[in-house]
Amino acid sequence: MTEGVFGRDSGHEQVVFCHDAHTGLRAIIAVYSTALGPSLGGTRFHPYATESDALDDVLALSKGMAYKNALAGLDLGGGKAVIIGDPKTLKSEALLRAYGRFVQSLGGRYITACDVGTYVADMDVIARETRFVTGRSRDEGGAGDSSVLTAFGVFQGMRASAEHLWGSPELRGRRVGVAGVGKVGHILVGHLVEAGAEVVVTDVAEEAIDRVRRAHPGVETVPDADALVRADLDIYAPCALGGALDDATVDVLRARIVCGAANNQLAHAGVEKQLDEKGILFAPDYLVNSGGVIQVSDELHGFDFERAKRKAGTIYDTAKAVFALAADEGVPPVTAADRLAERRMAELPRLRSIHTG
Ligand SMILES: NC(=O)c1ccc[n+]([C@@H]2O[C@H](COP(=O)([O-])OP(=O)(O)OC[C@H]3O[C@@H](n4cnc5c(N)ncnc54)[C@H](O)[C@@H]3O)[C@@H](O)[C@H]2O)c1
Structure with missing residues (x-):
């Protein structure tokens, strides 16, 4: 990526690239702002053509979440994540759990949820590795289908x-x-x-x-x-x-x-x-x-x-x-x-x- 995150002058607090070769996980977690609390936003699982496209998307989506959460009156900042790849072929328990460990490693600065390509059942799997996840099933104590x-x-x-x-x-x-x-x-x-x-x-x-x-x-x-x-x-x-x-x-x-x-x-x-x-x-x-x-x-x-x-x-x-x-x-x-x-x-x-x- 030639312009990089800083070159994009996007105003984000933190952008994390996550990679696990064994499961094929390539994810980007973007924290736009934690001014109002931990950043919350879903994980989009999508076959982006390039890493640069994925980065553009996660930067825009995480900023959007900061505005949405602020206007909704929540004590939450804005973040979002993308997993690069086709969920139909790439999604596995191991990949989701590897992703969950990266979410956990941020210590609560980012809390995930469902988005395009991820579902309530996936959040239940991610929750086996991190407590910083929402949108789990009602059976698991979650909010279910949003x-x-x-x-x-x-x-x-x-x-x-x-x-x-x-x-x-x-x-x-x-x-x-x-x-x-x-x-x-x-x-x-x-x-x-x-x-x-x-x-x-x-x-x-x-x-x-x-x-x-x-x-x-x-x-x-x-x-x-x-x-x-x-x-x-x-x-x-x-x-x-x-x-x-x-x-x-x-x-x-x-x-x-x-x-x-x-x-x-x-x-x-x-x-x-x-x-x-x-x-x-x-x-x-x-x-x-x-x-x-x-x-x-x-x-x-x-x-x-x-x-x-x-x-x-x-x-x-x-x-x-x-x-x-x-x-x-x-x-x-x-x-x-x-x-x-x-x-x-x-x-x-x-x-x-x-x-x-
Ligand atoms: N589900 C949520 O909680 C939630 C929350 C916030 C925003 N949204 C947004 O709301 C929208 C709908 O979400 P959803 O969860 O119902 O998705 P969904 O995939 O269940 O439904 C989208 C529907 O739109 C139809 N569609 C696609 N292209 C179309 C077109 N060109 N003309 C007419 N219909 C078309 C699809 O066939 C599908 O039935 C999305 O933009 C999503 O990002 C959803």
Whole structure:
């Protein structure tokens, strides 16, 4: 790597390269900030084309976690890890346990969790080598599948968006389009149907659509995400992959609110301004999808679902605070969200200067 970590000027506290030749483990753990507490973020297991791509990804993702955890009101910093390789062929008990030993070696500066390519069962294996792991199975005392409160948090974000724009959080009769009905999307559809919304969905996987149809026969479907953004919607919920909002999408989008679970929905810097100019309210993705990290972080105190759900419910209030700040300061909501997170990361560490005896 020619430019290296320092050359990237990324602002990270610590970046650790982990290698175990026997199992083929090649991992990078990035700690962006521990200003608010130990850094927490998932482990992505992905066949990156180059180490440099893996490094870029883990640096960006760990910074994103610092902002997400700060805005969610958690006493946690931001970190993330990537394991380089195809999880289908490379994943083994020994590799995961080797990785767990590297996590343990950081002494709690980094706490891991699930991400793309890693699952609850993998966290149970990693936990055999380290206590700095969340997202374990309920049987092992863990928080289980984080999609449950991720979807709940997105639903709360939508209610707050509706209240900000239309004066009432009520979603009854609103037409909501959900792109991607996987783990999070299909639970979100359940909340929406229960709230009396009209729901339109799309997914590239036929079995995902079938599952929604079986559970909620009244839900409409459209062939693809392109048809969904052009549909007559009040709210658009991207719940598949990142980059859902690019110039072309914003041009044709008819919904007045965008609020979904997908990470990094803005395809490039500046899209948030285009949305603002079109009068479309964008609920910052890293705020409304923080129910998942709220759920798994509760595991650090002995998991209690009801307590975690109450905490995830505060996404409603935080979203309202973000929209209010955005209006006050004349900036898009995503800029307001960044400002709130940065204030918390700057203010709270100063308290350590007060000697407590
Ligand atoms: N699971 C969580 O707790 C969590 C937490 C925070 C953020 N997220 C984010 O939310 C999003 C969804 O996560 P998930 O756990 O439900 O993933 P998932 O893989 O279970 O579901 C994603 C769904 O999107 C579909 N899809 C993929 N490409 C599509 C396309 N072009 N058009 C329509 N559908 C498409 C897939 O077929 C799948 O059904 C991801 O961006 C993820 O990073 C998830």
